[in-house]
Amino acid sequence: MADYLKGTVRSADGTTIGYRQYGSGPGLIVVHGGMKAGQHFSTLAADLSDRFQVYLPDRRGRGRSGSHGTAFGMQREVEDLQALVAATGASLVFGHSSGALVSLRAALSIPALDRVALYEPPLPVHDSVPTEWLPRFDREIAVGRRSAAAVTALKGLRTEPTFSRLPRWLLTGVGAVGLRTERPPDDEVSIAELIPTMHFDVQLIREMADTASKHATLKVPVLLLGGTRSPDYLSVALRELASVLPRAQRVTLHGLDHSGPEDDGSPLVVAQVLRDFFTAPRRPDHERQTVKS
Known part of the structure; x- marks a missing residue:
């Protein structure tokens, strides 16, 4: 496994956000999902470290980062990502699950982001995401x-x-x-x-309910990733986003489930798709859908 450095940044409300740093090259931030921390994406980061300087933050409330705080919500998560972008100069972001929701919303308010990749954001479309539990x-x-x-x-x-x-x-x-x-x-x-x-990831899911249309003004290229073995409601979210994002590209990965990018999933498969997307020449402003096996 590749070596990494450790660092911290200070978010807008004073909360410390800790991260791991791998490799060298253009800055790429990986935003993890629920019940995970940056450590669970080490294989993905190591594989991408030959082309990118990869940052694996622990989202607030986890690991080396500070607590969620009393005013937690999507705005705090976006501020955390914004602090990391400002400190590192990174312009590429990959978000997984609830981290993909954070990345999607951050793309609206962080002009420095050039490209964004999202793996199965649990974006509710007419109560499609189960949270009654x-x-x-x-x-x-x-x-x-x-x-x-x-x-x-x-x-x-x-x-x-x-x-x-x-x-x-x-x-x-x-x-x-x-x-x-x-x-x-x-x-x-x-x-x-x-x-x-x-609990806090569900709070973000509910806050983002039926907000796909609010991202129709997003001008940066967005890669929408999903696996064929994931629940249908995640495909619903990807289809909804593909229909409203002006520069969306959708890729379906055969045989993968929701854990695809994580260390116990198929991170090398996901890493190759991310490498292609983040290094590809600029594409025309239209949606392109492909399926990879």
């Missing part, structure tokens, strides 16, 4: 049942095919053992610490 999740977190809460979230979102097939009691028991025995390295955040942050 959140009250149960919050109750389980409140009483310390983090394994049960993780199962509630993953079964609710249907992003993990295995979780749909196995019974809750089995998943909760196995997960509880895993949480008790995990020993992450000193520079990584534990899964147990990441599970409660899903």
Whole structure:
């Protein structure tokens, strides 16, 4: 695995945002999704580090970054990304899941961004994204049942095919053992610490509901990525964005699911598509859809 440097920036409200830095070249920021941190995209970053200077921030409330704060919302997330862009000079952004929602909204307010890639943003289109499980999740977190809460979230979102097939009691028991025995390295955040942050990702999902049309003025090229094994509501979001973004390119990756860019997914497949997009000559202002196998 490639070596990396560590750094921090200060967001507009004073919150510290920590990040890992890989490679050299044009700056590329990778914005992770729910129950994840920058550490979960190390394979993707290492593979892209031959062409780009890749930054893996821990979004606020996770790892080396500060807390969510009392006024958390999409504006805070955009400010965090804006601080990192200003400090690093990066002009390329790749967002995954809720991190893709952050990247999409940030592209409207950060002129320095030249190209944006999004992997399966859970953008609600007429209540398409399931979030009705959140009250149960919050109750389980409140009483310390983090394994049960993780199962509630993953079964609710249907992003993990295995979780749909196995019974809750089995998943909760196995997960509880895993949480008790995990020993992450000193520079990584534990899964147990990441599970409660899903509450805030749902807050972002709900805040972004039915806002696709607000991005119709976005002038930068946008790559819309998704896998064939992901839930239908993620394809709904990608289709909606493809219909309104003036410079959208959609690529469907055969056999991949929602974890595609993560270390336990197919990060090298995603990395190649990102490399092609971020290094390609400028394209005409029209949508081009392709399917990669």
